[in-house]
Amino acid sequence: MVKPVEFWFEFASTYSYLSAARVEDACAEAGVPLVWRSFLLGPVFGAQGMNDSPFNMYPVKGAYMWTDMERCCADLGLSFVKPSSFPRGSLLAARIAAAHGDAPWVGAFVRAVYHANFADDRDIADDAVVAAIVDEIGQDSAAVIAAATTPEGKAVLRGATEEALERGLFGAPSFIVDGAMFWGNDRLEQALAHARAA
Amino acid sequence: MVKPVEFWFEFASTYSYLSAARVEDACAEAGVPLVWRSFLLGPVFGAQGMNDSPFNMYPVKGAYMWTDMERCCADLGLSFVKPSSFPRGSLLAARIAAAHGDAPWVGAFVRAVYHANFADDRDIADDAVVAAIVDEIGQDSAAVIAAATTPEGKAVLRGATEEALERGLFGAPSFIVDGAMFWGNDRLEQALAHARAA
Numbered sequence: 242m243v244k245p246v247e248f249w250f251e252f253a254s255t256y257s258y259l260s261a262a263r264v265e266d267a268c269a270e271a272g273v274p275l276v277w278r279s280f281l282l283g284p285v286f287g288a289q290g291m292n293d294s295p296f297n298m299y300p301v302k303g304a305y306m307w308t309d310m311e312r313c314c315a316d317l318g319l320s321f322v323k324p325s326s327f328p329r330g331s332l333l334a335a336r337i338a339a340a341h342g343d344a345p346w347v348g349a350f351v352r353a354v355y356h357a358n359f360a361d362d363r364d365i366a367d368d369a370v371v372a373a374i375v376d377e378i379g380q381d382s383a384a385v386i387a388a389a390t391t392p393e394g395k396a397v398l399r400g401a402t403e404e405a406l407e408r409g410l411f412g413a414p415s416f417i418v419d420g421a422m423f424w425g426n427d428r429l430e431q432a433l434a435h436a437r438a439a
Numbered sequence: 440m441v442k443p444v445e446f447w448f449e450f451a452s453t454y455s456y457l458s459a460a461r462v463e464d465a466c467a468e469a470g471v472p473l474v475w476r477s478f479l480l481g482p483v484f485g486a487q488g489m490n491d492s493p494f495n496m497y498p499v500k501g502a503y504m505w506t507d508m509e510r511c512c513a514d515l516g517l518s519f520v521k522p523s524s525f526p527r528g529s530l531l532a533a534r535i536a537a538a539h540g541d542a543p544w545v546g547a548f549v550r551a552v553y554h555a556n557f558a559d560d561r562d563i564a565d566d567a568v569v570a571a572i573v574d575e576i577g578q579d580s581a582a583v584i585a586a587a588t589t590p591e592g593k594a595v596l597r598g599a600t601e602e603a604l605e606r607g608l609f610g611a612p613s614f615i616v617d618g619a620m621f622w623g624n625d626r627l628e629q630a631l632a633h634a635r636a637a
Contacts, residue, residue, distance in 0.1 A: 289500070299487050302487070312629060316629070
């Protein structure tokens with residue numbers, strides 16, 4: 242019995258860009274259902290005593306990360322431009338992806354937000370940029386944002402972030418399959434294999 | 440012109456075990472020369488303001504690491520037992536691997552030390568255990584240790600650790616190819632590709 246792969250992502254996370262670009266195709270190819278799980282990494286880092294991205298806290302590691310991103314994007318055929326601001330706030334985009342997690346367009350939205358942040362250096366912390374992205378993928382930004390920012394809409398992202406903490410997530414991207422966690426873009430293949438074997 | 444892969448490793452490092460087990464075969468298969476570079480991770484972590492393994496500093500991440508090690512070892516067909524002490528001191532073993540880095544038996548020694556630490560839970564911080572390992576790979580432990588612990592022998596490891604800091608290493612395993620750094624067992628294939636393209 243194939244289990245679904247839950248893809249836990251944060252729009253500010255560099256390595257989540259790599260996974261977001263390929264997870265839908267990879268799951269389809271493996272015959273594994275995909276569940277999009279938008280959450281906020283800030284509270285998860287905070288619970289570990291970190292108040293910034295570890296890539297900013299440890300600059301030597303951070304410098305390497307940007308080089309690694311360039312190489313990994315090249316390997317995957319993905320455009321990449323180092324963002325002029327990092328990490329960017331992702332609240333509205335994360336709320337939309339959480340509240341509309343079952344929408345048929347959620348994958349297109351997620352990929353478009355990552356592309357905006359990491360290939361086009363657009364400021365995804367700006368609500369107007371996020372609204373433009375919703376329109377660009379052919380959806381009605383006013384309606385989409387309204388639904389994602391009602392008290393009920395906001396509660397979806399808050400609940401997901403609390404669930405991430407309860408389930409022991411400590412970074413992004415993470416994959417959860419049948420209760421087992423896999424961390425990092427480099428572990429997507431392990432997660433898929435686990436889903437097929439579960 | 441194929442460039443060599445410098446394999447920078449620390450015997451206390453879990454993920455270095457994965458690379459140590461496969462780097463010699465992987466280089467041979469790719470037609471890439473291999474250079475063994477033993478160094479100490481403690482001063483490198485210290486330069487980043489860390490006085491312990493990050494896996495101990497961030498326990499949630501550390502717990503995941505052990506699960507990930509189990510899975511990765513299973514994928515590679517490697518024995519694995521979580522060590523009863525972590526991280527273990529590695530000074531004598533690191534001095535031997537540094538001072539005898541060009542010896543034809545250095546690969547066998549490196550693999551045997553990692554196997555002792557991460558498969559057999561032997562205390563590689565104990566000089567008698569290290570001596571036994573040298574004997575087990577068919578070398579004369581008295582002569583090997585004597586050469587590695589002269590002032591000149593000790594200077595090799597000290598110089599390598601200083602070089603690691605100067606070249607921007609921040610963790611292990613790391614690979615350096617033609618001046619480019621690749622971090623982590625997951626990047627061995629990128630390093631090999633870079634060596635063949637250089």
